[in-house]
Amino acid sequence: MRHIGKPLNKTIKEQENNMQPKDISGLEKTIGYSFRKKENVITALTHSSYANEHGGIKKHKCNERLEFLGDSVLQLISGEYLFRDFARRPEGELTKLRAFAVCEDALCVYAREVKLGEFLRLGKGEDATNGRERKSILADAFEAVLAAVFLDGGLDEASKIVLRFIPRQDGLEKAKDYKTTLQEVIQRNREEHIEYVLTD
Numbered sequence: 001m002r003h004i005g006k007p008l009n010k011t012i013k014e015q016e017n018n019m020q021p022k023d024i025s026g027l028e029k030t031i032g033y034s035f036r037k038k039e040n041v042i043t044a045l046t047h048s049s050y051a052n053e054h055g056g057i058k059k060h061k062c063n064e065r066l067e068f069l070g071d072s073v074l075q076l077i078s079g080e081y082l083f084r085d086f087a088r089r090p091e092g093e094l095t096k097l098r099a100f101a102v103c104e105d106a107l108c109v110y111a112r113e114v115k116l117g118e119f120l121r122l123g124k125g126e127d128a129t130n131g132r133e134r135k136s137i138l139a140d141a142f143e144a145v146l147a148a149v150f151l152d153g154g155l156d157e158a159s160k161i162v163l164r165f166i167p168r169q170d171g172l173e174k175a176k177d178y179k180t181t182l183q184e185v186i187q188r189n190r191e192e193h194i195e196y197v198l199t200d
Helices: 012-018 024-031 039-044 048-053 064-085 091-101 104-113 124-128 135-153 155-165 169-173 178-188
Strands: none
Touching: 024 039, 024 135, 039 064, 039 135, 048 124, 064 091, 064 135, 064 155, 104 135, 104 155, 135 155
């Protein structure tokens, strides 16, 4: 019997694109960058829970390695921006400003601005427990997507995205590293103590 239609053996690229929860062009539009090669951005959107449910990371890469690279790219771009635009600030203050601009809470806000959660590939359990809105997942995915842009288009394209989100000078002037501020208060008031509680 003659088979009519597309060949049964789809390309890897077709298979990966069919696994997307939404058309990748929607993400490209919101971040302002069109990927020449889609493989890295697809990986950037793939959480480890999805990879584990679909044959493991040997079959489907997750975004953890790209997150690692994206963090370095983010630190470089934000550090260069602060060094240039805050020329009179000492190293300690620049470190605090960068910590404010690229902390998990900030990255989560940036991710939500581009509706990144809608494009993530999550495992069923993670998806069912509101994983698309979880701070850690969104922040990590933002770094991973940034790495995908860097690999696809270079540092200039990655910089365009980062500098869209990092607050301008007037906003960062008001920034405080709240952990450092709390520690300073505790040091002045020895009778007080501080306890950090991890929440998600």
